[in-house]
Amino acid sequence: MNVEKAWETLKEHSFKRTKNREAILEFLAERDGYTAAMDVGEFLKKDNPGVSFDTIYRNLTTFAELDILEETDLNGERQYRMHCDPGVHHHHFICTVCGKTKHIPSCPMDHIAVNLPGVEIQGHKFEVYGKCPQCQ
Amino acid sequence: MNVEKAWETLKEHSFKRTKNREAILEFLAERDGYTAAMDVGEFLKKDNPGVSFDTIYRNLTTFAELDILEETDLNGERQYRMHCDPGVHHHHFICTVCGKTKHIPSCPMDHIAVNLPGVEIQGHKFEVYGKCPQCQ
DNA sequence: CTATTAATAGTAATGATTACGATTCACTCC
């Protein structure tokens, strides 16, 4: 997912093109890992010191719902990144220092006999944590 | 892990036997899934209405450090459960309604070729979410 | 250009968790 595609999706859903949204998308497009909502906000303040929490969280949530961003909870904070390859299921290694990610192409649900009679499976989470080469 | 073993561990580390700790352990021993820290606190208040946050969180954190409890973050809340089988690595299905868990004996790290050259792996998280038979 | 409606700013409220000084209590040693 890139900025252009993101705007296509937004237009399809009649979302307006605003400076804040442009800044969020451009910022996250540059990064190749997860970024905390608050850190996205910090970046927005450079161009727009008065940006409000409402704006930051509302847009990030909207983008995640539209599959423009991926979302995860990392030690109590909500973190976002550009959606890798929409429609293709995948997982991530996440650097606990810088948030940078690496793709893990396979999924445990395909490899493990998760034998759960009677339960209704709704989702799953698989993340590998550690330090990337740059952060060691 | 049961209450008795927990007390052995606590004694080994010179922790004192208090009413609050007894209540936490007995409460969690009865449950077979994850419980939010706040809900543990609610239970403590039945016997001890004035129990403080400090007491609740400090003890839960201590117990988790001693591997008496297992800990996870579930939609922004810290959740705890008795440690299943200390020393034996495992994962869980977690009911999103009641928090009840089911064991998943295998681990994705054994089955998936996580090909991550240069990274230092520190940990991983694998959880399956859904509704247990009782909550459907 | 104007209307209309979404988007935002500014700020207050919430909810979970952490922090801390003063007090109480569990355990040790006599």
Place this chain on the structure above:
DNA sequence: GGAGTGAATCGTAATCATTACTATTAATAG
């Protein structure tokens, strides 16, 4: 069993991330 000592707790305030709300601003359609 009773005093002494440090751990544990209480009561409460502070913090941090997130949510909520109202008045104002601005993006797009016509």
